Amino acid sequence: NAGVTQTPKFRVLKTGQSMTLLCAQDMNHEYMYWYRQDPGMGLRLIHYSVGEGTTAKGEVPDGYNVSRLKKQNFLLGLESAAPSQTSVYFCASTRDLNTEAFFGQGTRLTVV
Amino acid sequence: GENVEQHPSTLSVQEGDSAVIKCTYSDSASNYFPWYKQELGKGPQLIIDIRSNVGEKKDQRIAVTLNKTAKHFSLHITETQPEDSAVYFCAAIDSGGYQKVTFGTGTKLQVIP
Numbered sequence: 001n002a003g004v005t006q007t008p009k010f011r012v013l014k015t016g017q018s019m020t021l022l023c024a025q026d027m028n029h030e031y032m033y034w035y036r037q038d039p040g041m042g043l044r045l046i047h048y049s050v051g052e053g054t055t056a057k058g059e060v061p062d063g064y065n066v067s068r069l070k071k072q073n074f075l076l077g078l079e080s081a082a083p084s085q086t087s088v089y090f091c092a093s094t095r096d097l098n099t100e101a102f103f104g105q106g107t108r109l110t111v112v
Numbered sequence: 113g114e115n116v117e118q119h120p121s122t123l124s125v126q127e128g129d130s131a132v133i134k135c136t137y138s139d140s141a142s143n144y145f146p147w148y149k150q151e152l153g154k155g156p157q158l159i160i161d162i163r164s165n166v167g168e169k170k171d172q173r174i175a176v177t178l179n180k181t182a183k184h185f186s187l188h189i190t191e192t193q194p195e196d197s198a199v200y201f202c203a204a205i206d207s208g209g210y211q212k213v214t215f216g217t218g219t220k221l222q223v224i225p
Contacts, residue, residue: 004155033213040121042201042217043156059113059214090155098144098163098207103155 002026006091006104013081013111021076021107023091031094032074033058033101034066036087043090049074050097081111114139116204118216125192126224133219135202136184139212142204145178145185150199150218159200160187192223 004025013019023032030051035043045058049068063085065077074093078085088108092101115138125131135145143164148156162169162176162185169176173192178185189196202216 035215040217042118043215045213048213092155096207097213098205100146100158100161101148101156103148103157105155106153 004091004093004102004104006089006107008107009105010108011110013078013109015081015083015111017081018077018079019081019109020078021089021091021109023074023076023093023104024072025074025091025093025102026072027093027095027102028071029093029095029102030071031097032068033092033094034064034074034076035090035092036060036085037090037106038087046076046089081109083111085109086111114142114204114206114212114214116202116214116216118202118219120219121217122220122222124222124224127192127194129192131187131189131192131196131221131223133187133200133202133221134184135186135204135216136182137204137214138183139204139206139214140180140183141206141208142212142214143207144205145176146203146205147176147187148201148203150201152198156201189221192221194223194225197221197223 033048034046047066052071146161150156
């Protein structure tokens with residue numbers, strides 16, 4: 001089982017550029033999440049989805065957009081990257097809200 | 113909203129000793145409390161969890177305790193081994209009306225051989 005797969009694993013962007021991070025899960029989970037991880041701040045929720053076609057804002061949604069057109073995929077978009085978005089991004093999925101979260105390997109994004 | 117505080121931020125123990133990491137939460141509606149272990153360069157993985165109707169849960173060398181009245185829960189690792197070295201995160205989930213997921217800031221555990 002692949003579990004949760006994130007692409008790409010690394011990316012360097014210039015300020016103002018756009019990009020999309022892809023998250024795919026093969027566990028038929030309803031819930032999917034995007035987190036960012038910064039030193040000393042733990043995991044902060046950016047956006048999440050409770051099912052195909054739904055999205056909701058998390059703790060730090062500004063500057064990001066998401067889409068969940070297919071149940072297995074959750075896309076995170078940066079329309080105009082800023083240095084403050086330099087971080088490690090993790091995607092996760094759960095069957096229900098109060099069940100085990102399965103995380104991807106992370107995407108290290110640097111905005112210069 | 114929910115606020116989860118995790119202490120300590122770093123912890124060094126000798127191999128074979130015990131390690132304890134503590135978290136406090138603010139939202140009394142939180143009802144699910146997982147603990148995740150993150151090894152270098154990898155995503156977090158669940159190691160143990162506890163629900164609000166249980167006070168303690170144990171899995172081999174790992175245990176979690178929950179005090180709902182005081183709103184705190186703790187991770188206990190006994191007989192620590194070098195492979196326990198990692199960053200540990202607690203989380204508090206409110207699966208009710210607000211459906212909030214909040215993580216602690218992490219504890220870097222170093223087990224010294």
